[in-house]
Amino acid sequence: METKKIKCDKTKENCNGHLQLDFNGNELKIFNGKEISENNKELQTKEISSAYLNIINSIGEDSSRQGLLKTPERAAKAILHFTKGYNETLQEVVKDAIFDENTDELVLVKDIEMFSLCEHHLVPFMGKVSVGYLPNKKVLGLSKIARIVEMYSRRLQVQERLTNQIADALQEILNPRGVAVIVEATHMCMVMRGVEKFNSKTVSSSMRGEFRTNPKTREEFFHLVKSN
Ligand SMILES: Nc1nc2c(ncn2[C@@H]2O[C@H](COP(=O)(O)OP(=O)(O)OP(=O)(O)O)[C@@H](O)[C@H]2O)c(=O)[nH]1
Numbered sequence: 637m638e639t640k641k642i643k644c645d646k647t648k649e650n651c652n653g654h655l656q657l658d659f660n661g662n663e664l665k666i667f668n669g670k671e672i673s674e675n676n677k678e679l680q681t682k683e684i685s686s687a688y689l690n691i692i693n694s695i696g697e698d699s700s701r702q703g704l705l706k707t708p709e710r711a712a713k714a715i716l717h718f719t720k721g722y723n724e725t726l727q728e729v730v731k732d733a734i735f736d737e738n739t740d741e742l743v744l745v746k747d748i749e750m751f752s753l754c755e756h757h758l759v760p761f762m763g764k765v766s767v768g769y770l771p772n773k774k775v776l777g778l779s780k781i782a783r784i785v786e787m788y789s790r791r792l793q794v795q796e797r798l799t800n801q802i803a804d805a806l807q808e809i810l811n812p813r814g815v816a817v818i819v820e821a822t823h824m825c826m827v828m829r830g831v832e833k834f835n836s837k838t839v840s841s842s843m844r845g846e847f848r849t850n851p852k853t854r855e856e857f858f859h860l861v862k863s864n
């Protein structure tokens with residue numbers, strides 16, 4: 637499909653997606669998801685497929701052989717899945733699953749599986765995330781914690797930002813007395829290439845409120861994360 641790109645006049649932070657025209661001259665908005673229409677999604681898949689076709693040809697493969705014929709489209713769908721977090725917002729994920737509850741004891745959801753894409757090499761990093769918080773008269777539907785992890789990890793990321801974004805999200809929606817997030821991940825960019833350290837793991841944490849100020853609270857969190 638022929639498309640014509642129009643230069644976006646907004647700063648990077650304010651851009652909601654660069655404008656494109658489809659072959660009928662209709663304006664299309666791509667990326668940063670919120671308003672992606674079906675038409676638009678199709679265009680996005682086609683553009684990414686054509687980029688993958690280029691990659692396959694550029695590495696010297698025969699893109700017309702049977703096994704590779706549908707690969708560009710499959711790969712496009714796969715990367716759209718890996719980055720589906722751009723199409724969601726915190727409010728859409730949490731909806732109204734915030735409940736009044738008179739508890740102030742630690743809530744911990746641990747070992748949440750996480751798959752993300754390293755923004756430097758576009759290869760996966762994966763591992764597990766543990767999220768704890770100290771409620772302040774409100775609790776969050778438990779599945780929403782895993783959904784928040786999913787939303788931020790399905791984007792191009794660095795592990796430290798992912799860790800902070802999860803903590804910030806909990807802070808924003810619950811205003812708890814404290815939030816603690818720990819991410820333990822294996823980066824394929826350090827395993828399959830580069831330094832090739834197969835067993836290395838990266839651990840990052842983000843402590844807010846009482847987890848930051850009170851060592852005992854922090855210790856309890858780490859103890860529960862490590863225990864079986
Ligand atoms: N802090 C941080 N660094 C990351 C993450 N993922 C990848 N990196 C690093 O990003 C850096 C990019 O460094 P460059 O020197 O520009 O790239 P490079 O030549 O491919 O680096 P090498 O991986 O050392 O071969 C590397 O050190 C990666 O290990 C992450 O989640 N957090």
Ligand SMILES: [Zn+2]
Nearest residue numbers: 754756757825
């Ligand atoms: Zn990397």
